[in-house]
Amino acid sequence: MGSELLCRIRSGGRTASGKALLETGEIIFRGDFRLKISFALLKSVTARNGELRLKWGSESAVFELGEQAETWAYKILHPKSTAEKLGIKPGLVISAIAMSDGSFAKDLRSQSKSFSDSKALKDSDLIFFGTSRASELTGIGRLRPSLAGAGALWIVYPKGRQEITELQVLNAGRAAGLVDVKVVRFSDTHTALKFVRPKAKCQQQPICNPELRSPQRPKSKDAYARVVSTSRRRAALPRNPRK
Secondary structure, eight states, X not given: OOEEEEEEEEETTEEEEEEEEEOSSEEEEEESSEEEEEGGXXXXXXXXXXXEEXXXXXXXXXXXXXXXXXXXXXXXXXXXXHHHHTTOOTTOEEEEESOOOHHHHHXXXXXXXXXXXXXXXXXXXXXXXXXXXXXXXXXXXXXXXXXXXXXXXXXEEETTBTTXXXXXXXXXXXXXXXXEEEEEEOSSSEEEEEEEOOOOOGGGSSOOOTTSSSOOOOSSHHHHHHHHHHHHHHHHSOSSOOO
């Protein structure tokens, strides 16, 4: 999913407030009027005084983005490659299951430390799972145990098909106990959704010591009673005692 900002825009003699979205190959504005500007058409991209200025053909637009103007200009002028957006880099354990793009699998094999296109490797840093029908999404649950602790599962599926929708992919990943965190344009015809393991929450533990990185339970009943007693005394103190 690209960057989003609420902003004002000036274009073609019109001014409007709305939402600007910076996507993989285009910038989109949705407000009182709409714009979709492909990076490939842009002739000029500049940022000055909190404004992102774009020119394409005989048209132009000024996005009032504040401190984000320079960041967006840089991203437009220096877009990441698809491999970078997917987190592909040398030295990873990568699995590619049911991926129909042979050249993609070949590239993965050449960069990875360990690679498999027949089964999910144990402690995979990245798992790519290709699917073309919603009925195939039941296989996601079997892939989760193969993920490394900080690993990611990318589900790659075709765009604009009735046989499988983004909502169905999202629901399948969540049903497998994963969290969706990113969407990437995989190709002209396919989209990739990224899923990771949910982060453990401190409040799910019985007692959490804020001075330690990990939750800690008192070793004895007496120690537990002292912790509870101290907490109650602190809670009873006035927040702003008068002198």
